[in-house]
Amino acid sequence: MFLNRVTKLHDRIPSQQDYPFSIPAIRTMDEIEIAANVTFFVGENGSGKSTLLEAIADKCEFNTAGGGRNNTYEVHASDSALGDYIRLSWMPKVTNGFFLRAESFYQFSSHLDEVDTTGFRDYGGKSLHHQSHGESFLSLFLHRFKGQAIYLLDEPEAALSPARQLAFLRVLYDLAEKEECQFIIATHSPILLGYPGADILSFDHGKISSIRYEESDHYQITRYFLENRERYLNELLKEEQDDE
Template identity: 75%
Template sequence: MFLKKITLMRENIPSFEKYPFTIPIIKGLHEIDIQSNVTFFVGENGSGKSTLLEAIADKCDFNTAGGGRNNIYDLYASESVLGEYIRLSWMPKITNGFFLRAESFYHFATYLDKVDTTGFRNYGGRSLHSQSHGESFLSLFLHRFKGKAIYLLDEPEAALSPSRQFTFLKVIHDLVSKGDAQFIIATHSPILLGYPNAHILSFDDQKITEIDYEMTDHYQLTKYFLQNRERFLSELFEED
């Protein structure tokens, strides 16, 4: 691993009454110890997992609209206020990596169309806009992700079918098994969360806690639905 610890510098925060410090998870944050090369952030929308991931990207000097250190373009509301108030502890410090924001990936692809002079060598040899959404994500994972690096991914499953999520798991495994990659991933996918020996941190219940895969809502709800589909839907659609 490279990134070992995330610390909220609480003494520097002028007020906990302003966003993002009003988010319960952020308000109660002190330190997070990173215990695996693959760490997942899970929780309901609005729980703070994407906010924290964006702050880590900001502290890594990655473009918080999506990209790496050398991808310079502007996107409205892409700045991270929280990034000014966290400290990252490294061993060793690395500068290579990438921040993926599924919601702004279109803008990253547009930026590449304007600046790429290599024939999209790091993206499968084609403009990301000329590929389907899922193909463009996989092109990024298969060709751009390499070498000693940290990868911060916000909902990478957004464009991936279940079968392509399995392909992405293989990408993670191949990079991590070489000992030169670290992943922190915010996700809702029970497939991705199944990666072996991953460290899963839940952002529910107003505090960050380690949770086993089988105890996540993602696993339990998916399992219950698959095993009790008719009953589940009947209860869901039942009139009051």
């Protein structure tokens, strides 16, 4: 494990009312401890998990549009709003790694088409555009990711079927346990969250707090739906009809 603490620099913040400090979990954040080599950020949309992950990528000097330190290209609205207001503590510091931003992965793939001179050696031997969305993600994980590095992943499940999420868990295990990689992952996937020994940091309820897997909404809602599908749908659709 390399990154062990993220601290908010209160003295640099111009106003707690402006974005991103208007996000409750970011406003109340002081510092968070990173205590496991696989850490998940969870929370509702807009809760701040991707904002913090992007800020960490910015401080690692990764391209905040997606990529590593040597991937230079631009995507509109990819700048980090929080990066100047946090400090990262390392033991030891690493410079190798990658920031996966699912929403701009297409642009990253186009960037590779323009600059790659190795025959896409680190991406399965062919352009990511010539692979399905899920295949291209797995090619990145299998071929580009290597030991002694930190990997920041924003919703990697976006391109992965349930079966491929399980395949990714195996890749994650091999990299984290055998090759000494560190991962911080923002996700909505109850499958990925089940990774054994991971820390789960929730951004809900206006603060960042550690929770157990079974306490996450992702687990509870998915379990309730699978065990009570007809009842859940009847209640949900009845509420919709009542609203009309």
